[in-house]
Amino acid sequence: MxxxxxxxxxxxxxxxxxxxxxxxxxxxxxSRAKKPFSLKPNIPPGPISEKWEKHKFNLKLVTPANKRKFEIIVVGSGLAGASSAATLAELGYNVKCFCYQDSPRRAHSIAAQGGINAAKNYQNDGDSVYRLFYDTVKGGDYRSREANVYRLAQVSVDIIDQCSAQGVPFAREYGGLLANRSFGGAQVSRTFYARGQTGQQLLLGAYSALNRQIGLGKVKMHCRTEMLDIVLVNGHAKGIVVRDMVTGKISRHSAHAVVLATGGYGNAFFLSTNAKGCNVTATFRAYKRGAGFANPCYTQIHPTCIPVSGSHQSKLTLMSESLRNDGRVWVPKDKKVAEKIRRGELKPSDVSEENRDYYLESKYPSFGNLVPRDLASRNAKEVCDEGRGVVASGLGVYLDFTDAIERLGENTVRERYGNLFDMYEKITGTNAYQNPMTIYPAVHYTMGGLWVDYNLMSNLPGLFAIGEANFSDHGANRLGASALMQGLADGYFVLPYTIGQYLAEIGEGDRPSLDDxxxxxxxxxxxxxxxxxxxxxxxxxxxxxxxxxxxxxxxxxxxxxxxxxxxxxxxxxxxxxxxxxxxxxxxxxxxxxxxxxxxxxxxxxxxxxxxxxxxxxxxxxxxxxxxxxxxxxxxxxxxxxxxxxFSYVSAWEYMGENKNPKLHKEPLKYEEVKMTQRNYK
Amino acid sequence: MPLVSNILSSSLGQKYLMALSGVGLFGFIVVHMLGNLTILAGPSAINEYAAKLHSMGPLLWIARIGLLGMAGVHIWAAVRLTRDNRKARSVQYEGVVDPVDRHRKSKIVSTYASRTMIYSGLIIAAFALFHIAHFTWKIPQINGVEVDFETFYVYEVSAGSDQVAYLTPLPDGVGKEGENAVDVYKMLTTGFKVWWVSIFYVIAVGLLCIHLSHGLSAMFQSLGLKTKAYEKWIDHFACATGWLLFGGYASVPVSILLGIIP
Amino acid sequence: MNLTLKVWRQENADDPGHFEVYMAQDISPDMSFLEMLDIVNEYIIADDGEPIAFDSDCREGICGACSMVINGVPHGGQQGTTACQLHMRHFCSGDTVTIEPWRATAFPVHRDLIVDRTSFERIQQAGGFISVRTGSVPDANATLVPKGDADLAMDAAQCIGCGACVAACKNASAMLFVAAKVSHLSLVPQGQPERERRAIAMVKQMDKEGFGNCTVTGACEAVCPKEISIDFIGRLNREYGRAILKKGNA
Incomplete structure (x- = not known):
């Protein structure tokens, strides 16, 4: 030994x-041309509602005939990656797209359940671009960049048009119009959905657009290929090094610009609702080469996940938040009762009403079980830390539908949540119509990411980050149904414009050879x-x-x-x-x-x-x-x-092996929205 | 012609040809059975039916060539598709499907009929050849009796009570193929008295009906005419038709063998 | 519980491959099938062996990565369940479980239980899309879609592209997969202009990839984790016939 x-x-x-x-x-x-680390957000001047329009006009253009002389690398094939790769190829650029899965369709965007927000105001309930902007800034707890969020709200309406034209089978009303549902954090119905598989359908839409471009030869797709590092030439991102996951071959790819659409880093926690393969490698490698990593501590914990069942657990499964509309969250008031439940000596139905603690309802009388994600999560942790958790591990609370079934009948409950109850039974082996569900919070989404400016370009010229891989739009907390919106907004409607500015500046000659x-x-x-x-x-x-x-x-x-x-x-x-x-x-x-x-x-x-x-x-x-x-x-x-x-974006600069990273701050200025303290009592 | 090449070269096109030729062959099989059943109405009825059929001349030949063509297309498509299928799945699974699975509503194991289409089909094709040699070409070596069916002819017109039309045989050696009416009744009753011939016929029509019980419903599917709404009806129809045809066809040799038809 | 696993091991596409037997010990009924394999792999690594390679990603039944035939049935035989959502409580201690990769000529084995499904990609690239350029589209509510059509399209669009239908079919036919995509896009009004072209192109590519033909055995529908109906195959047959009659020149 x-x-x-x-x-x-x-x-x-x-x-x-x-x-x-x-x-x-x-x-x-x-270091041949290493520029000092600087964070210039490049927010265009003018009133917030005109910034994007004006900016689009002021952006330099690459003429159609010249576009085919440019090569762009897109890493990742989820909503942001697939939509940007397809759109860039439609514009005429040559695109190389990389993903570690065996097909772009398997990117983890596919697992998003709930829906996608858009300020369409189809329900005539007073929604507007401004309201979506306001809700997102407020939901993000005033830690996002106003101009970016406003643009997100503006292009949200185009996303729905785009996806619908691609044949995404959104839910419809009998008249053939699009249906909407409401979602947490909003007072209007602005969420579009395709059953409980909105992410899947939107991704398949973007994937089909990508497929079309692959078929046309404008996109060269590299599946089962993992990006392992990024290459800077004279300080500009000019390519990547990848590993073929079947043969192990390491190869180099050069381009005029590199786009990272590699998702979030929730798997830092090992157990999360992310896919097993989700990783931070691409963005982290960029960070190590000099890109700023912004707000890495902002992680969203989702309150309604299926609790961990043992040390073998490989991932956590999320169940739609909509369950909290009808389910009541509780734990026993007495620690000893909880202990007995954990040992299997007591059943939840044995606990009488007065011995139950409906802690969300008593603590937040007006919002009750519908408090925002972070509050619901934290309170669950609190009661479990007190020793009142109800699953064997002690980390779980009840989500009880007994009242809902009594009030609405089992059939109505089945209609509303049937697929979730089935999924719950598949995983836990428990019938949630007869026994209360058990839930516990799990890591779900990461708001932080590579620091980007208004053009979605990082502080390294030529390196762009889109979707969950960047930091800009959700601040410190993301609202439900906003992740899909942001991924597609970046990929379809923002990056394809803004990347032109960089490409026009550098010219088509600026693509180093692979032997550089x-x-x-x-x-x-x-x-x-x-x-x-x-x-x-x-x-x-x-x-x-x-x-x-x-x-x-x-x-x-x-x-x-x-x-x-x-x-x-x-x-x-x-x-x-x-x-x-x-x-x-x-x-x-x-x-x-x-x-x-x-x-x-x-x-x-x-x-x-x-x-x-x-x-x-x-x-x-x-x-x-x-x-x-x-x-x-x-x-x-x-x-x-x-x-x-602390009203700033923290962006970290890598200083070298075994050295502490350096913190840079981008101050956040709120000109439109007044900062207030959230209150859900 | 892109239409023709699309049909001939695509798997779906070949399935259409399979289905359409199957429809034609199925029609023939139904008509053939109805013709057979005229034997129940007595000897003169079936002989008359046969004679009228034969007197159609060129029409008969068109029908025969048509049938041959359809059988050819059916077999061609079947062989090609089967070859593709074998190529597409060259390795079988080691794991054994557990047939007792209370969670599964539908069966994963395909029906016997669907798995054996190519075999039942090829046996039927062989049987059809034998059948033609037996009763159409009347090759004496294969009929299992000491007589030549080529000698069984009847008068077509009644010339008094001793010469009843379609009943009274022509004297030996007088009848001529193509000119005189065949004594089908005598041919069948003689032919099916041979037990192994009858049993072979019954087995063959049994296979034919198994083939049809899947083929008919698959035909609806291949032509895109089957939906969940009608699926049960189509399957029941296919199954019932299979049994009906089996009954109709098998009844003749069985009745003759058992002496129900003298 | 303790199980005996009989697992297909194959180093690469050229290796003929063989079965190997492993013991899975102290398996909790709450584990998913893939978590059980994770544990077995940890033991194999501890014994200086090479772990069993298998595809998986989301582990919540939607990405379609996991692909293994368990006891002769793709995804293991729980209705509407992918291998990652299959839990060990459906097995009994002492069981012998046979695990094999998808078997189809169009899905060559990369390693162990991992197969190459790029044939599906090429089918989609041939026509599994509606040709719209980003931004050049009408308002979403300008095109009305009857609810029934949207719902039926959604039934078809749920396909996760895992390939279980091919794996289960005795002919390794990809008809259910192609039918689901063709049906989805032909059911919505947006898909009409390319309807014929799409059906012809996708079927052509399907044939080219070396998938077998549908002999209507229904095995695909039985194992489909999204329970996609074989009705869509009938619809594809109809679509294709309509397409070649209407547009013989594609």
Whole structure:
């Protein structure tokens, strides 16, 4: 045993040496023209309602004949990636699109259930672009950029037209008009939906547009291909290095511009509602090459997920929030009763009415079970921390439909939520018509992402980030049915315009050859990193590291954070990272389909990124939206914002291996919306 | 002609040809059975029916060529499609489907008829050849009796009580193929007295009816005429038709073998 | 519970492949089938073996990545359930479970249980779309879609493209997949201008990919995790016939 430990230690040293040498190499290459880190939001002047129109006019154009001389790389094929790749190709650009799945259609946008917001005012209930803008800014707890949000609300109406024309089978009324439903955080019905599979249908629409362009030869699709690094030439993003996940071949791709549409980083928590493959690698690699990472601590926790059933759990499943319309949330008042329930000695029906604590209804009489996501989540955690949780693990509360079934009849409940009840039974084996459901919050969406300006370009010229991969529109908290809207807005209607400005500026000649030293050196680094991981030959699998990291993140940087815990996490994560680089075990080799290797690469990045999240959470000494610092709450336990000191976007600059990242601030100015404290009592 | 090439070259086109030729063959099979059943009305009825059929001359030949063509198309499409199917799925599963699955409403295991279409079809084709050789070409070597059916002819017109039309045989060696009416009744009763011939016929028509019980409903599907609303009706129709045809066809050899028809 | 797993192992497309037997021990009935495989894989890695490669992503039954034949049935035989949503409580301790990849010539095996489904991609690229340029569209409510048509289109559009229909079919026919896409787009008014072209192009590509033909056995419908009706195959047959009659020149 002793001998083993020693070898492990020596391995640490070699790996650290290697990687530090690598970053030194990259510094040399990129420092040829390294520009100082600067955050210029480039928000156009003028009244908010005219900014986008004017900006579109002022943007430089690439003439149609010249467009085909430009090459654009799009990484990711979800709503944002597929829609932008298709639209750019329609415009005439040559597009290369990459995704790690075997088909663009499998991107995790497909799992979105609820719907997509648009300020169509089809219901004649007083909706408008301004109202959607206002609701989104307010919902984001005043931490988003006004101009971006206004533009989002403006183009939201075009999205519905576009998707409908693609044949997306939105729900219809008998007259043939589009149907709407209402969603949390809004007082109007502006959500368009396709049963409980809106994300799927919208993605299939974008995917069909993408397919059309692939068929026409304008998009070259690379499936089962994972982006492992980004290449900067003279400070501009000019290409990527990827790994073919079937053959293991590492290859370089150059372009005039690179678009990252790689989604969120919820899997830093290991357990989340994200797909197993979702990862931070693309955006994190961009960060390590100099892109600013904005607001990494903003994560949204969804209150109605199926609780963890054991240590084997690989992911969490979300059930639509609409369940809270009719279900009542409760736990036993007495800790001892809860203990008995956990041991299976008592059934929920054995608990009499006066012994139940309908904590949301009693605490928030006017909103009751329909309080916003963050409140519902935090309160569930609170009662479980008190020892009143009801599933075996102690982390679960009841969502009870007994009253709804009595009031409406089982058939009505079945009509409204039948598919969710079925899904619940499939996963838990429990019939929720007879027994109350159990739910617990889970990580769902990440509002943070690469810092981008009004043109969706990061601080690295030529590098664009769209969809969940950027940070701009949701502030500290995202409203329901807004993620789909933002992904498609960026992909269909914003990026295709704004990227033209950059391309027109650089001209068609500015595309380096693949033999440029910058490309060669990045490929070397990527290969070296893979070889290092393979050569460790330690004892622990990538998944076990990921699980451990997830536990740290959830415990210390989850629904509720505080200074001590965050500081602990910032100590624990580097230790885990060190163990990773000395005790990792990856069977097999690079030159074949190797899922352990894929996982290891992603976990390696999460192990660095998790620390960044904690650092961001630590510096934000306030509570806002998805970020709740227990030190900063009102006497009633509500989130307390500090607008004077923290009304800014935090953007982190990578300073090098084992160095603390540097915080930059983009101040947020609210000219249209007046900042107020949320109140849901 | 793009239409023709679309039909001939596409899998769906070949399925249409299969279905349409199947419709034609099915029509023939129904008419043929009704003709057979005239035997129940007595010897003169079936002989008269046969003679009238034969007197149609060129029309008969058109029908025969048409039938042959349809059978040819049916077999051609079947062989091509089967070849494609085999190529498309060359490896079978090792795992065994558990037929007792209380959660599953519909069966995953396909029906016996649907899995064996190509075999039942090819056997039927072989049987059809035998059948033609047996009763049309009247090859004496295969009929299992010591007589030649080529000698069974009857008078077509009544010339008094000793020469009843379609009943009284012509004297041996007088009748001529194509000129005189065949004594179908005598041919059948003689032919089906041979037990193995009868059993072979019954088995063959059994296969034919199994083939049809799936083929008929698949035909509706291939032509896009089957929907959930009518699915049950179509399946019941196909199944019932299969049984009816089996009854109709098998009744003749069985009755003869059992002596119900003298 | 303890299970015996008989799993197809194949290193790459050229390897002939073979079955290997693994023991899955202390499996909780609350695990999903894929979580059970995750655990088995951790043990295999601990024993210095190579883990079983299988596709999965969303693990909530919508992405269509997971693809394995469990005891002879694609996705394992729970009605309307993908392998990732199949839970171990449907198995009994002591069971032997056979796990194989999708079997079809048009889905060659990449490794172990992972198959190459790009043939589906090419079918979609051939015509599974409505040709609209971004921004060049009328207001969404300018085109009325009768509720019944929208609902039926949605029934078809639910397809997750997993390929279970092909895997279950004795002829490895992709008819249900193609039918779902053609039906969805031909049922909505927006899809009318390209209706014939689409049906002809998609069927042509389907044939080219080497899928078999529909012999109406109904196995596809029985295993479809989205329970897409075989009715749509009838509709495709109708669509194609209509298309070649109306537009023989495509």
């Amino acid at each position: 002793v001998a083993k430990k020693k070898t492990a230690k020596s391995k640490v040293k070699t790996s650290v040496n290697k990687s530090s040498r690598n970053s030194a190499d990259s510094m040399n290459v990129s 030293p910058a490309f060669i050196s990045v490929q070397d680094e990527v290969e070296c990193r893979i070889n290092t991981m393979l050569s460790i030959k330690g004892e622990r699998t990538p998944t076990s590291f990921h699980r451990e990291l997830g536990q740290i993140m959830w415990d210390k940087c989850g629904m509720e954070r505080n200074k001590t815990q965050l500081q602990e996490a910032i100590k624990l994560i580097p230790r885990l990272r060190q163990e990773f680089w000395s005790n990792l075990k990856i069977p097999g080799e690079n030159a074949s389909l190797n899922q352990s290797l894929e996982r290891a690469g992603r976990v390696a990045d999460f192990l660095e990124f998790g620390e960044l999240m904690c650092r961001d959470a630590l510096q934000r000494e306030e509570s806002c939206g998805g970020h709740f610092r227990s030190e900063h709450q009102t006497t009633e336990g509500e989130a307390k914002r500090n607008d004077d000191d």
